[in-house]
Amino acid sequence: MSILSSTPASQDYRPVDKAVMKRLATIFPQDRISNSEVDLFTYAYDATKKQYPPQVVVWPETAEEISALFSIANEYRIPVYPRGAGTGMTGGALALRGGILVSMERMDSIIEIDEKNRLVTVQPGVVLATLKTELQKKGLFYPPDPSSAKTATIGGTLAECAGGLNCVKYGTTKDWVQSIKAVLPTGEVIRAGTKARKNVVGYNLLQLIVGSEGTLAIITEATLRLIPYPPHRSTFVAQFDSVRNSANAVQSMLQSGVTPCALEFIDRISLEAAHSHVEDKTLPVCDALLLVEVDGFDLDEVKRDSHVLSKICADNGANEITLANSEEERQACWDIRRSLSPAMYAKAPYKTNEDICVPSSQFPTLLEKAYEIADRNHVLTLCFGHAGDGNIHVNFMSHKEKDPDVEKAVDELFQAVVALEGSISGEHGIGITKAPYLAYEMNEKERSLLVDIKKVFDPAGILNPDKIVV
């Protein structure tokens, strides 16, 4: 774990001194503002394992408080960092320059479940899994499902446009946002989108803010779209003795007309890591494993769809196909899938996880390239992820925190991805860790548009600076 300086040399931003603290205390009561060492370090980290302690943490309860905070931040030019649960993978929530960390965790109300319109209105601090549980009680379903769902907040998933396991059928977070209320860094409160399903009024500010990694506005309320909860699911595991065969099976499944709600690939070495990490051996070790799930409203239909897909796997050379026979067996499969990310550390203490995404037909080529790049640079790699989307987590493992071989492998991987008409991030965003590679995917003018749009929203550059474009 690296604890870096919280205040890089900069004449531009003013530190949070006593005068600023006094002003902030006019907005936030004593129990919702802190600069204690413990709090500063608690809010210094995210899933990158990098640490940048802020100079003060505040816990707003209203949009108005955030607006007042921005007024002070603009006056003194102090950087402001919004934060959900800190589960981001690219540093979006890190307080790079110290400043004010705005924890959204107290704005955690589910404001309204509108069953008639299948919409839910929430504050950003609601934990995703909590929301899903509450909705399921009413027979409703909000599909986005990143592996961090048990801790990630809605605000964080909106800021990062989180993906997850079921995007192959349901898309990502951006596909489920109906409208937001947000505070701009200039202090104004705006709404983007309405409760109406279709809306072509003005530019799409909604989709501009969603996925902007907390750099354009702080979302204080969101209305999300829901569907009826599909009560039936069928899950199976298909073992292959070649990555190419598993990739062919993925292609055939995608063209069958039956859309699985999850279509995950795991390679041999990832499976071995999982076996070292957890006692459970539900997922067998093989060269390539596909974990496939179908959901729906009619049990017979789900069974038939599952059969169609498992037959495709068999036709493409799967040498064993195992159906989960109970909810427990099914959960065991997904628990192991979700544990893969931490399990990687069984192989080496440092992990660089790149969530690159390619057109699904390029999935086998990408895997070949990833293994080849890792071999050439003498780096251990473990690959798993969302085969149905072409969104693969390529993990480069190392015994060193800063490893030039890993850096070279990452660089070569990104170049390969762009050459395959893919994207350097499918779901984790750019933040700070991928910012140096942005130019691989976006040309100079495209990047300058990002900078200029940022200036429209945040002329003083106080909201989450140094992220995405550097």
Place this chain on the structure above:
Amino acid sequence: MSILSSTPASQDYRPVDKAVMKRLATIFPQDRISNSEVDLFTYAYDATKKQYPPQVVVWPETAEEISALFSIANEYRIPVYPRGAGTGMTGGALALRGGILVSMERMDSIIEIDEKNRLVTVQPGVVLATLKTELQKKGLFYPPDPSSAKTATIGGTLAECAGGLNCVKYGTTKDWVQSIKAVLPTGEVIRAGTKARKNVVGYNLLQLIVGSEGTLAIITEATLRLIPYPPHRSTFVAQFDSVRNSANAVQSMLQSGVTPCALEFIDRISLEAAHSHVEDKTLPVCDALLLVEVDGFDLDEVKRDSHVLSKICADNGANEITLANSEEERQACWDIRRSLSPAMYAKAPYKTNEDICVPSSQFPTLLEKAYEIADRNHVLTLCFGHAGDGNIHVNFMSHKEKDPDVEKAVDELFQAVVALEGSISGEHGIGITKAPYLAYEMNEKERSLLVDIKKVFDPAGILNPDKIVV
């Protein structure tokens, strides 16, 4: 039809004079540039029936030509108007200030049908129906389906984010765009999005440009997402003797777990207009008619789903339900539905069509309000549209081109829509006809964001000026 002056009083823009024509002739050969009276009037109109003749029409064949055109337009400050087929309903393609009209119709190649990734790459001048036909030959389906599909071009549907009949299941154009190539008014060529299904790299420039009504960039290439073509469909007509009952049926269908691919409402007076307009009596006259279609990959499943929905209609008081027994009968239903817009003129020569959208639960309340507003202002109204989306076409008919009663009704309707948490445009955009009402839905800061984003893309204000925000 109103033929308005092509050059409103403005010191800002320079007219297209001989010097400019000479420069344009360096880019466009003689057969791809014209200022003949016939061409200027041919390209002066759109579906608003307003006419603004440009001063010159050009037909580019490459992005490079458009880039060179912008260079001249910036140098002389001449307005540039991109145009597809001119089927837009709010004036997006009208050459308000004369200037240069850029017809995209010669860029009409289907560049690549990528069956493996279910993507198609097209130039913007491809006609939507042509694309759909070509795709269907390969068993592929591009869902967006505005009623203008037979003439509308892909570029126009992207610029306007076209909706149509099957949005209740498949969403709108924006949900099917994977990536675009576009020329900025400053001349640079950019790409937004990649061929990878998931992409969270930088701000969402793709969704910012799609639906921006040709005011931010000219799209020169688009990669669209496809699904396998669902070969089976079942269509039925349900007659109700009360609008409220039909609305209840819509609600119940939406909550059933079975998603129809079309769920259309037509009121009595619209049905009467259709009967006067076409000989065909396939759609019977009743107080409220629902036209419902289910599609899918399995015939039994489609039949079962259709039965579930028709039973819901019966349970909600439908007094007659008629299943289309052949493809001919089915097509007849949809032909009449698509002919409703022109059929309205059987009632009066002038029509103001507002495509307002409300949360689906507010659909009956909206209808009540629309009839009440029309009555109060002594205006005849005909309502039909996408009940499943809450997106209703409220048509105010008049015998006068400019009718203060209609204007008052429109104003009251928009206020009612916003009060119901809806949107003043579900699929037609703002253009010029709804620009005066933008403030009903967007606050001052939201509108100023639109203006400032426009300036980022188009600092000289040469691309399609005076649209959306005035």
